[in-house]
Amino acid sequence: GAVVSQHPSWVICKSGTSVKIECRSLDFQATTMFWYRQFPKQSLMLMATSNEGSKATYEQGVEKDKFLINHASLTLSTLTVTSAHPEDSSFYICSASPVLGEQYFGPGTRLTVT
């Protein structure tokens, strides 16, 4: 149980285009979902916290207009990287929380912007 999926697992896009990444909790409902970014050989950096039906809370330094987060249902959150640039290339990981104190992580999405 407690499976979280991400789609796509790997995406290459051209500079200036937008990319949408989906995060789904497959067998539970998640009131809260988190989005992280991970650079090579580094730890996870929390980008934003999203609660179903409300606006996401972004961490300091994260551009909310560039990284659009939508949490439309209790099982789905999306992260859209708008007008992507090569410096946005990274590994993006989501997690879903069914109850306070529990987080289950997705397998991650590797984004490469050329």
Next chain:
Amino acid sequence: GDSVTQMEGPVTLSEEAFLTINCTYTATGYPSLFWYVQYPGEGLQLLLKATKADDKGSNKGFEATYRKETTSFHLEKGSVQVSDSAVYFCALLRYNAGNMLTFGGGTRLMVKP
């Protein structure tokens, strides 16, 4: 604010060696503590957790004890295998801090046959 400090890697061991990865934390109150493992190209998997002082989390031969007096949560395994090669993250969570995890920097473990 909250913080987690892990020993820097990489840690290179031979198969069947004893493993210790140190983790210390700074937080107010009584956080829950976690160890996550990340295999190459994958997301994080929860390895074990402890929610109160003196609790011992264990899974797959790994153990860690919540030591409030030393604010530590060191990860140990008696006999590592090549398949244990991965990056290990220590993390804490305070329930009154928005359910957010605070991660350490990660420690890469390489086990050689």
